[in-house]
Amino acid sequence: xxxxxxxxxxKGHGTANDxxxxxxxxxxxxxxxxxxxxxxxxxxxxGGDGVIRVVPTSRVPEYADLAAANWFMDYxxxxxxxxxxxxxxxxxxARYLLASGLESSREFLIATRAGLHQVMVHEDFMVSVSMGxxxxxxxxxxxxxxxxxxxxxxxxxVNVPNPHAVAVLSSGISLTxxxxxxxxxxxxxxxxxxxxxxxxxxxxxxxxxxxVVERGSGETMSCGTGACAVAWVAMKTSGADLxxxxxxxxxxxxxxxxxxxxxxxLRGPAELVARGKVLFPSSIA
Amino acid sequence: xxxxxxxxxxKGHGTANDxxxxxxxxxxxxxxxxxxxxxxxxxxxxGGDGVIRVVPTSRVPEYADLAAANWFMDYxxxxxxxxxxxxxxxxxxARYLLASGLESSREFLIATRAGLHQVMVHEDFMVSVSMGxxxxxxxxxxxxxxxxxxxxxxxxxVNVPNPHAVAVLSSGISLTxxxxxxxxxxxxxxxxxxxxxxxxxxxxxxxxxxxVVERGSGETMSCGTGACAVAWVAMKTSGADLxxxxxxxxxxxxxxxxxxxxxxxLRGPAELVARGKVLFPSSIA
Numbered sequence: 001x002x003x004x005x006x007x008x009x010x011k012g013h014g015t016a017n018d019x020x021x022x023x024x025x026x027x028x029x030x031x032x033x034x035x036x037x038x039x040x041x042x043x044x045x046x047g048g049d050g051v052i053r054v055v056p057t058s059r060v061p062e063y064a065d066l067a068a069a070n071w072f073m074d075y076x077x078x079x080x081x082x083x084x085x086x087x088x089x090x091x092x093x094a095r096y097l098l099a100s101g102l103e104s105s106r107e108f109l110i111a112t113r114a115g116l117h118q119v120m121v122h123e124d125f126m127v128s129v130s131m132g133x134x135x136x137x138x139x140x141x142x143x144x145x146x147x148x149x150x151x152x153x154x155x156x157x158v159n160v161p162n163p164h165a166v167a168v169l170s171s172g173i174s175l176t177x178x179x180x181x182x183x184x185x186x187x188x189x190x191x192x193x194x195x196x197x198x199x200x201x202x203x204x205x206x207x208x209x210x211x212v213v214e215r216g217s218g219e220t221m222s223c224g225t226g227a228c229a230v231a232w233v234a235m236k237t238s239g240a241d242l243x244x245x246x247x248x249x250x251x252x253x254x255x256x257x258x259x260x261x262x263x264x265x266l267r268g269p270a271e272l273v274a275r276g277k278v279l280f281p282s283s284i285a
Numbered sequence: 286x287x288x289x290x291x292x293x294x295x296k297g298h299g300t301a302n303d304x305x306x307x308x309x310x311x312x313x314x315x316x317x318x319x320x321x322x323x324x325x326x327x328x329x330x331x332g333g334d335g336v337i338r339v340v341p342t343s344r345v346p347e348y349a350d351l352a353a354a355n356w357f358m359d360y361x362x363x364x365x366x367x368x369x370x371x372x373x374x375x376x377x378x379a380r381y382l383l384a385s386g387l388e389s390s391r392e393f394l395i396a397t398r399a400g401l402h403q404v405m406v407h408e409d410f411m412v413s414v415s416m417g418x419x420x421x422x423x424x425x426x427x428x429x430x431x432x433x434x435x436x437x438x439x440x441x442x443v444n445v446p447n448p449h450a451v452a453v454l455s456s457g458i459s460l461t462x463x464x465x466x467x468x469x470x471x472x473x474x475x476x477x478x479x480x481x482x483x484x485x486x487x488x489x490x491x492x493x494x495x496x497v498v499e500r501g502s503g504e505t506m507s508c509g510t511g512a513c514a515v516a517w518v519a520m521k522t523s524g525a526d527l528x529x530x531x532x533x534x535x536x537x538x539x540x541x542x543x544x545x546x547x548x549x550x551l552r553g554p555a556e557l558v559a560r561g562k563v564l565f566p567s568s569i570a
Binding site for chain 2: 009011013016017018042043044045046047049221252271272273274275276277278279281
């Protein structure tokens with residue numbers, strides 16, 4: 001791919017969080033920001049929330065300590081920046097590895113910039129991925145202001161390990177109709193690097209519904225770490241057993257979260273919808 | 286394709302108006318609305334403003350009178366409804382016919398539900414398409430209200446043949462910063478079937494800039510008939526010669542409009558960016 005013109009791709013999504021996967025077994029492709037932006041451009045390129053470069057861990061010298069996983073998930077955001085981990089992306093990555101024969105068992109490890117993660121591809125092709133531990137921030141002064149006409153909502157800070165503020169709304173508020181374009185999170189110093197904000201309601205026992213506004217992206221259809229954050233807060237505040245799955249409905253579908261051996265696991269759909277070749281414009285090839 | 290599972294596609298765009306092209310040489314595919322919606326779904330499917338089924342005119346009995354064109358452009362909107370014609374789509378359709386070898390010369394006819402159109406694929410792979418005649422509506426009472434702080438703007442009604450209202454803004458208004466979410470067109474009875482509204486400024490001699498709000502879609506990156514409408518109004522009101530191209534900048538790029546032998550011609554880019562296969566979900570296959 002030194003002279004890059006055509007590039008083989010697979011497109012997939014998990015709860016409407018969508019990705020362009022590019023298998024690069026020889027580790028020849030060093031993506032430029034322009035190439036990633038073009039691949040993710042929904043009108044002038046292929047379209048996606050991010051690009052996942054599928055590369056052998058043995059070809060990524062800086063992550064030699066992750067050699068227990070055969071494949072490394074090189075995740076890029078749609079703006080071309082590098083991301084450590086993406087829970088929905090990891091499930092689609094795992095489904096791809098199995099579907100393409102790069103892995104042959106249904107349980108294996110994957111390598112990411114956030115370290116090793118266990119994955120399980122179930123019989124129904126739902127995929128579970130280990131997400132590490134969530135840590136609740138030890139402060140109780142975080143609030144979300146939804147604007148005129150709403151009471152201040154208390155929020156809980158959680159690191160998964162990226163920062164989240166979980167705001168549980170009373171049942172009198174219509175979660176689906178709520179405008180989420182102009183809320184504010186206080187105090188200013190609580191999240192110096194920005195925060196993902198989840199608005200949550202309890203639907204029934206171990207069943208939550210959320211909307212999420214991601215830092216840098218605005219409202220999104222789904223957020224894997226956000227689902228973990230809200231389930232973790234709900235588990236901790238309800239006193240419920242932590243060994244049964246909680247369902248978290250997001251605008252793009254449903255996710256399930258459980259704690260096992262001190263780890264959160266995220267389960268949900270992972271669909272591969274298209275494969276083919278893109279032809280880069282000559283200006284960025 | 287009676288039992289539809291995999292479908293070969295090509296993705297392309299013209300000024301960021303993007304399409305999924307599906308070649309159906311045997312006319313075996315009768316697309317359902319659900320299939321079109323899924324193909325155009327930007328996150329759970331492939332993504333596009335519309336689907337163009339590429340089918341031999343000889344296989345479309347109801348358009349037997351268009352047999353002078355080898356290929357029929359079966360255009361579907363992203364909601365699954367049928368459309369007569371799309372200027373940007375027609376250019377991408379023409380580029381596809383030449384690139385795939387279905388046409389061998391650079392000038393040919395295409396068939397659409399709006400009749401025959403001539404196309405020319407130029408040496409630089411820009412494509413021109415004949416768009417028929419524009420007709421200015423004979424009423425001078427059409428206005429656009431941009432909201433508080435703005436004077437009422439006089440607008441010109443044009444049929445291309447779909448209805449447009451062309452509002453030429455004074456140079457004191459910032460076209461790029463204008464909010465186009467809450468304007469109103471009056472009087473109510475001027476456009477009983479709805480209207481596409483173009484907001485235009487003159488940049489220099491024969492060079493216009495526009496933004497467009499399409500009926501049923503909201504603001505879009507480009508609109509081929511809209512570019513024809515604004516160029517036509519500008520030609521008619523400036524007294525300029527009609528035999529030189531006018532450049533119309535849209536958010537997605539630039540288009541050029543000229544009148545030749547009583548016909549408007551639209552010229553602009555037509556890019557093919559990817560090809561491959563989609564796998565329909567079993568629920569809609």
